[in-house]
Amino acid sequence: MREGKSNNLERLKDLRRVTSFVVDGNIVGFENDAKMLLGKLLEDEPRRYVVSIFGMRSLGKTTLAKNLYHNIDVLNKFKCRAWVCVSQDYKTEDLLRRIVKSFEVKINGMELEKMSGEDLERCLYKSLQGCLYLAVIDDVWQKEAWESLKRAFSDDNNGSRVIIITRIKEVAERSDERIHVHKLRFLRPDESWNLLCENAFRKSNANEELEKLGRETVEKCSGLPLAIIVLGGLLSTEKPQEWRSIHDHFWQHLRNDSIHIPSLLTLSFNDMPYQLKLCFLYLGIFPEDFKFFIEKAIRLLVAEGFIREDDDRVMEEVAKNHLDELINRSLVQIENICRGRVETCRIHDLL
Ligand SMILES: Nc1ncnc2c1ncn2[C@@H]1O[C@H](COP(=O)(O)OP(=O)(O)O)[C@@H](O)[C@H]1O
Ligand SMILES: [Mg+2]
Secondary structure, rough: HHHHHHHHHHHHOOOOOHOOOOOEEOOOHHHHHHHHHHHHHOOOOOOEEEEEEOOOOOOHHHHHHHHOOOOHHHHHHHOOEEEEEOOOOHHHHHHHEEEHOOOOOOOOOOOOHHOHHHHHHHHHHHHHHHEEEEEEEEEEOOOOOHHHHHOOOOOOOOOOEEEEEEEHHHHHHHHOOEEEEEEEEOOOHHHHHHHHHHHHHOOOOOOHHHHHHHEEEEEEOOOOOOHHHHHHHHHHHHHHHHHHHHHHHHOOEOOOOOOOOOHHHHHHHHHHOHHHHHHHHHHHHHOOOEEEEHHHHHHHHOOOOOOOOOOOHHHHHHHHHHHHHHHHOOOEEEEEOOOOOOEEEEOOOOO
C-alpha cells in the first residue's frame, strides 16, 4: 500500500516536472526578429527567395527558425514543409534523400535508399511543382550547398521560401541571388535575466539577494542563450547559499570579461552524480544536433547497462528520471512534446 502511494507520488512529481519544462522553440527576446521574419515568409512576393539567419554558434538561430516553422500562419500558408540539417561534411545525395523524406514525398515503387542523385532530384522537382513550400536548411557551411540543391526545387513564382541558417557571413549573403539576410543579435541584459529565471526558478521567484547575484552572473554570459540556459540549469539544482560560490567561481575564470563556456560546462558536468554523467556521456553517440526519441534513448541506456537497478523502480523509470534531470539542467533540449510527454530531444553540438 505504502509502496503504491510513493509510486503515485513519484509519477505526480514526474508529471509536474514535464509540464514545467521549457520547450525548445519558445523564444525569449527575439519576438521582434520573429515578427519581422514572419512578415518575410508570409508577404505577397511571388518570387521565391532565401531568408538567411546568420550568427555565431549557440546564439539561438535554430530556435528562432523552429519558432517560425511551427507558427500557425506558416503552417496554413505552406502546405509542403521540410527541415534538414547540413553540417560541415555532407553528401548532396544524402541531403536530397533527407529532404525527400522530410517533405514526405511519395515515391512510387522505388526504394529511397537505392535512388541515385539524379532520381532524387527528379522526384523532388516533380513533387514540388505547383506546391507552395518552405524548406529550412540548417547549419550550412558552404554557399555551394544550396546551389547544389536548388535545381531540385521547382520555382513556380508562387511565394515559396527557403530559410538558410548559418554561422558564415558569406553563406548568409551569397547563397542565392535573391536573399534577405537577418543577422541575429545577442540577448540584452533584461532578456538574459528573463531567460535565466525561466531555467533557474521554473515557477518560483528570486528574492532580492538572489536576483542581484543572478543578474551579475548572467551578465557575464554576454547575451549568449546557450550559456544562460546551462547556467540556469546549474543554479536550479543548487541551494540559494551556493549561488555565491558559483558566482565567485566564474569571477575567477572570466575570459574577456565573459564566462568561459567550457568552464561553465565543466562545472555543470562536475556537479552531476556519477550515474548522470554516464548517461550524458553515452548520449554523445548521437550525431551533433541529432533529434532522438526519448523512448529509444531509454531503451539504449538500459540495454547497454548504464542504468543501475533501484529498489522500487524499473530500470526504464530510472533512465527516464536521469533524462529528465539532464533536461532540467539544460544539457539536453526538448525538441517536441506529444500529449504532455517529452517525445524527442537533442543535444546542442557545443555540448
Ligand atoms: N531566444 C531564446 N529563448 C530561449 N531559449 C533560447 C533562445 N535562443 C536559444 N535558446 C536556447 O539555447 C539553445 C541554443 O540555441 P540554438 O538555437 O540551438 O543555437 P544555434 O542554432 O544558434 O547554435 C537552444 O537549445 C535553446 O533552448
Ligand atoms: Mg543550430
